[in-house]
Amino acid sequence: MTAIGTLGNAARAALAVCAALALVGAVPTEASAATGRFDYAGTDGVNNVIVNPPTGPCITLAKPAASAGNDTDADANLYEGQACGGTPEPLPAGTGKSWGVFRPGSVRFG
Structure with missing residues (x-):
């Protein structure tokens, strides 16, 4: 076998390995919550009540909140608007809070 033939086989093998790794990386993973x-x-x-909320995406609340209790294992950030924009109001895991003027309309966990 020539050096060119060996190189061709090695290149094909490397390509097969890369393709297999790409497929493994393309498999969707379970979303965290x-x-x-x-x-x-x-x-x-x-x-x-929101049970086992997803971590990461913005969640719009049904109505703006007057108070909230975060009995999850993840910290939450609450936002006055419905698109998680502006300055977040932190609500650490295992805590609760009532607000006066501030009325959060969305929340993000994690």
Whole structure:
């Protein structure tokens, strides 16, 4: 076998390994979620619960919150608008808070 033929086989083998690794990397992984409950009282007086909320994406609340309890294992950041914009109001895991003027309309965990 010539050096060119050997190089061709080695290149094909390397390409096969790269393709296999790319397929493994392309397999979707399970989304992560906080474990526990996030309870909040809307400004309309209705209590709402989010169980095992996903970590990462912005979650729009059904109504702006007057108070909230973060009984999850992840810290939360609450935002006045519905798109998690502006200055976050932190709500660490295992804590709760009531607000006066501030009325969060969205939350992000993690």
